[in-house]
Amino acid sequence: MNLKEAFQAQNKLNSLMAYVVRYLNDEDNVMTVTEKHLRSKALAGQQDESVDVSERSEEGFDVAGLLTIWQKLMKEKESLGAAIGKAKAGMDFNLDAAVDANKSKRMFLSTLQEMAGRKxxxxxxxxxxxxxxxxxxxxxxxxxxxxxxxxxIDYDRNKVRDLAKKLHSEAEEISLKIDEALLHTQVDYQLEFDLSGEDRLIIEEMLES
Structure with missing residues (x-):
């Protein structure tokens, strides 16, 4: 897989792990609620009854199974992260620094464009x-x-426009370099799970396997 596909897989793993956490954080999904109707205490000869009034989500996932699945997903995430790190280390530029710098430049560009339009x-x-x-x-x-x-205005709009033009050109150039790197840098890793489809369906399949 290339870097772009690896990052997409990373995001999907995060989404699946968050899905499991949300399910387990819901008290109704991890506790059985039983009501004991003590009729015999109120009236001799009446039968007591225990009623399950649990309100689990419709998925009804096995809690122990979800705990195991989260650990598997975490292991997959760590392994994939290590492979991504190795792939990025072999690049001729620092991808993370480039992405962060471009984000800052584009944020500042919006400020410059607003300043250039003021009168x-x-x-x-x-x-x-x-x-x-x-x-x-x-x-x-x-x-x-x-x-x-x-x-x-307390500034030279022409200088602001020139700076905006310069930053826009730099950001576009770096964006192109980043896009090419994402597509052409290979990550030496084979996913253990099929991550295509909705989170719920993937979890169901993992529980059944």
Whole structure:
């Protein structure tokens, strides 16, 4: 398998393990609830009865079986992770660092694009200012006036655009390199399980095998 397929398998293993954990975390799935109807104590001659009122999920998976399956999935995940690590070590560049750097560049690109689109502006706020003066009689009186709210950009938009163009070019170049590496770097590993299909169906098949 190539790196892309290996990462997809990793994600699927994580999904399956999370599925098992969610199932086991549900108290209804791991406990039997029995109600004992003590009729004989209330009325002589009546028969007591035990009723199973458990509310398990419709899957009704065997708990012990799920514990074993989680351990198998964990072992598979660790083995696959080791194989992926070995494959990445043989590459001519650091894949993880490249992915992380590209993520940062693309996040900053959105900021630069927003900055490049900003313009200086002003807005007249009519009558929103209030001042006080003394009239001829010496009394303090208020008056209203207009406020011109001026917003001026504090940077050179051309420089911002140039930087955005540079980062976009770099990000595209690195993305292409990453995509090629994912497709052409081989991972020396054979999956033990068939990971195609819905999580529930895979778990069912593993329990039956």
């Amino acid at each position: 200086s502006s002003h807005r007249l706020q009519k009558g929103e200012g209030r001042g006080y003066v003394f009239n001829n009689d010496g009394n303090q009186t208020s008056y209203c006036y207009d406020i011109d709210r001026i917003m001026t």
